[in-house]
Amino acid sequence: MKKLLFHILIILWISFFASCSVDSGDTQITKPVSIAPDSMPIPESNNLGTLLNDPKAYDGYTLYTIYKATYLIDNCGRVINQWLSTYDRGGAFCLLEDGSLLRAGKIINPGLPYGGIGGVIEKFNWQGDLIWSYVYSSPSYSQHHGLVPLPNGNILFLSAHKKTRDEAILAGRNPEHLPEDGLYDERIIEIEPSGSNGGNIVWEWSTWDHLVQDYDNTKFNYGVVSENPQLLDINYQGSPNKDTDWLHFNSIQYHVDLDQIIISSQKLSEIYIIDHSTTTEEAKFDNGGNSGMGGAIMYRWGNPEAYHHGTPADRKLFGQHNAHWIPNDHPDGGKIMLFNNGLGRKTDYSSVDIIDTPKEGTFNYRNNPGEPYGPEAPDWSYSHPDDPVMFYSKILSSAQRLPNGNTLICEGTKGTFFEINEDQEIVWKYVNPITNQGEPLSQGDTAASNVFQAIKYSQDYEGFTGKDLIPGNPLELNFDIGNCK
Template identity: 45%
Template sequence: MLNRNGNLKKILIIGVILIFLIFNFIPPTLSINVLKKNTPDDTRAFNGNILFAPQASTTTYLIDNNGNVKHTWVSSYLPGQSVYMLENGNLLRTAKIVTVWPGGAGGGLQELTWNGNIIWDFTYYNDNHLSHHDIEILPNGNILMIAWEYKTPAQAIAAGRNPNNIGSTFMVDHIIEVKKTGPTSGDIVWEWHIWDHLIQDYDQTKENYGAVADHPELIDINFGKEDIDWNHVNSIDYNEEFNQILISSFGQDEIWVIDHSTTTEEAAGHTGGNSGKGGDILYRWGNPRAYRAGTVNDQKFFGQHDAKWIESGCPGEGNILVFNNGLDRPQGKYSSVDEILPPVDANGNYSYTPGSAYGPEEQIWMYTAENPTNFYSYRLSGAQRLSDGNTLICNGAFGIFFEVTPEKATIWEYTNPYPAPLINQVFKISHYESQTSGPNLDCEGSFNWENVGVGESLNGSFKVKNIGDNGTLLNWEIVKYPSWGNWTFTPEFGKNLTPEDEFFIVEVDVIAPDKKNKEYRGEIKVVNQDNPEDFDIVPIYLKTPLDKIIFNKPLLKFLRLLILQFPILYQIFS
């Protein structure tokens, strides 16, 4: 009886494991419906590429609007949240070098070449501070970084914090500007600290005492929804025209603008810089309760992310776009993308009437789903205005990217399948326009061969296109492919390909390596013969099984793939 019960228990456990693995870790190649368009040939969808780094993956992806993976970068670390591309094509990627609470912790920043070589590896982490969430690339090449600094409960109380609202530590945000000086080094050339701009009316015997309502340029140390991670600043942006910085403070449900034209000394005070206000807040919006200028009914932001100025050349340029997560929104659990028109003049000065809330009273554009609760991301997420007026949105909690028109029609949608369907969360995405000056090489396609018999002959194809100006001629050739396997390309080069030709198909044949149970990764590099800087990559993945048996029946093939991916299952069934 005991043996029978033991067998039943074992079968039940195996069944639960199988169900969990099937629904959580199905390989991306087996996922379906990752890409949706309003119509298959919808030309309204964005041109260019999207860059993103799944939270649960060490790989960063660049995809086009067909969902094709254009390039990947592999790191030793999970992302410290954000990733960006530099003008030279290099990748700037935050790195989670330490795993600590709360969310968004990073500690590292790396610059990688197109081929994945790390050329800058900077850390900002010790017992006193830790970088997190987001970065911003300045026009001079310096990098703005968000970071926590740790204060003791005694320090927080001395600054006027209510002792009933303090945890084991008190984390306050600051910003540093880093200038690269070497492969692993950088100088901090400017910094700004929230700690220098506090106000409180809780205890007149402590520092920073004053009337909160009379000082909207300061931050009430006793206002916020978190006791430990007080501000949880989760995004940073830069306005070159005004030399100002925009940050999103999750803890206060607000966005803040500060002056970057100050020296570090001025940034710690209340005078200096273009504004004459030092490091004090120039503009804030989203929750006027934070400075005693409104009630809960006046609150606009609820756990917001990714506040940014709309870029020059895009409809609404100079306005502020924010992903409003809707966390604890009184009207219900739904997210929105909000655009506001800040009351700023040509010199970067913001109008304000003392005793009132900063304008505007309402957003000038807002996206929600037709049924609002159908669109909800309680954390992460972002949005970006495109040059054609459409808005690209990242539902980060569910790994869904989609594009909407100004009329709020969805014309493109993509569900991130990496690293697996139910662990596909993404902090934010960034869109990059394709350059189309002269001939411009583009390749479409990838190779993903799994359960391949050793020595097996495989074939496939990819497309080469000239996406440059009309009338241009593209001369291309294959210059690199994997050293493993025996490869044949038909053809290996081409001449005089025009945009009007649409595309050229390259047939690929390869004999798989003779090693069992091994994964192979590589890429095919195709270059423009007249411009070596113009190239594209076709990614390759190949995996051989434990032996030469090749399963043809779909169900057996799937089960074998599942078992081989997870050693615990292989041991059980062996």
């Protein structure tokens, strides 16, 4: 029996080599075993486009903008759709429920130098045609950063407005810490679009209506800063420089159920929640911060020193971006997620944080008198598991909780998007292959661009209904995505 098995093995062994070789005279040449295309992975030598697409990644479409173009790509980096503007990017963009693109464009504004400036809001249909635009730009004001489409068709956006040196002193600013150009007043504007290039302002909120200071007791807003956390201290400086742009709001989002707005101040390293269920006149008044009609701050978090409730050691945020509520039907729904850049930490590293705001009832936030707003620490946080400094983007950037519990992260200064699962394992990675001048790079070229934000949409998103979603080629030249599909 053993001899029979031995002979069978010999025959099988010979048959195997016979099937993988050809006879060429006295030399036997072994043929390479062919690999089916479906089993060819993404080449490890790739350094642009999709570098990893694990089955655990959320299968959706990612939207981002670079230079004058906005791209929608699948998980393999193949282009699903693209839009082209005559304006460089203004930082804000999103897909609407009809499949159109809402995008901010940059208008050069020498009179108002502001990082992340926009100035024009455009709407393109799925086919790429410009169907509406609205300019909000002058030497004294400009739209910048965030855009939020509202359920009624209106649009919320951020704007910066110049206040003169005299106006800032009248509001109680210490002249020793005041630049010659004065200060910027940050505002939230709501417009109702009209026609093909117009809009009507229907609501407005201004930081200038919600200031406090303890420097000059002759001014109207003099008070005890620590007793007024619902107001902004006009003399608190988030940096040692005399910054005209002393607040630098860099994101805005809206909560439909609460009718509230969350904004992020990069310079003060704080986030704020305000009420939207007011008239413009009501939004000018201080409501005590947590009940009734008014535009005062309902909740703030990140840097209690800014309202005299802590020291630098109590600071939690460091130049953060992209503060937003996680959708209610997602894991951790209703909590606030943000990209905590780490600008100003003792060690340069970034993290993605989720906080659970202490609530009183449905609409109000709990804050014990004399204490900083909670929580004391994030509910959830991600930083590089091996060495925190390996994950760092001092500006730009975003994070998004996905329906399956994964988290999409845009490491803005590196132009890199990656997705982590619930175990914080990287399951998808993409490196933007388009330069800041809009030129495509080839595999092997060094990536040299930055990205403000990336947004991933479900394949069943309402805006994709009836649309052509057949993927085209990847954006990088000389692409090779193996069997990615």
